[in-house]
Amino acid sequence: MSAEASYRRVLRTASKGGSVDIGHRSVPEERAVAFSYGGSTHAVMMASPADLEDFAVGFSLTEGIISRRDEIDTIEVVDAGQGFDVQVGLQDEKADVLRARRRHMAGPVGCGLCGIESIEQAVRPIPDVGAVGLKLPGRELVEAIKALNDGQPLHQQTRAVHGAGFYVPGKGLVAVREDVGRHNALDKLVGAAINAGYSGATGVVVVTSRLSVEMVQKAAIFGSSMLIAISAPTALAIETAETAGMTLVAIVRGEDFEVFTRADRLILSA
Secondary structure, eight states: OOGGGGEEEEEEEEEETTEEEEEEEEEEOOEEEEEEETTEEEEEEEEOSSOHHHHHHHHHHHTTSOSSGGGEEEEEEEEOSSEEEEEEEEOHHHHHHHHHHHHHOOSOOOSSSTTOOSHHHHTOOOOOOTTOOOOEEHHHHHHHHHHHHHTOHHHHHHSOOEEEEEEETTTEEEEEEEESSHHHHHHHHHHHHHHTTOOGGGSEEEESSOBOHHHHHHHHHHTOSEEEESSOBOHHHHHHHHHHTOEEEEEEETTEEEEEEOGGGEEOOO
């Protein structure tokens, strides 16, 4: 589905400066999206109903269901009326591993994360991206955030969604995805970048949301060594980025920003 199909015009009454105005506002759509593997539903989340094939690829990678794009054979998006069922066909070996993982889950998931059955899995180890030698001038960091802000048609229409982009030095912003959920936007972005043939190590991830530990985990699994955000990070996000050797930049305001880990990847003036 296109970005245009991800919002609708609704009637609203506004009070402005002591006067009342009756008119319309654009608001984002929010639909249930289920991911099914081998005919069984693995996870359901509320999301913007656009770029669902990218979403399937990114989600499958960042949740550890696949490790490479070619481990997915087919993706079919089925309109289920009140939502969408994204049916993902895996290679036989990966499908067997996922079935065994389901059998191992004896009870309901307790911590609210997809496919997670313990606290230890929620703070799971993530790839070490410390050896990635990517460098980025501070001016390009600022340009990346500006390009992300300018490249979000759904947010410009509704002012109510998150954005995620992939910035490659020398090429600029090569992919942008949006969603009502910040994790969903990042998963969609990861899928879009992979589908376009990009490796996470070749660029940096930029997001409009705050930096929680899950955002760091997903960026590291993608292979990116740098995560840049408009909002602030949590303490655990900083700790996790430091352990993974990731450069974490946040609170980007115009030309100002704060670096929390691995500042050596940034080329900064005094």
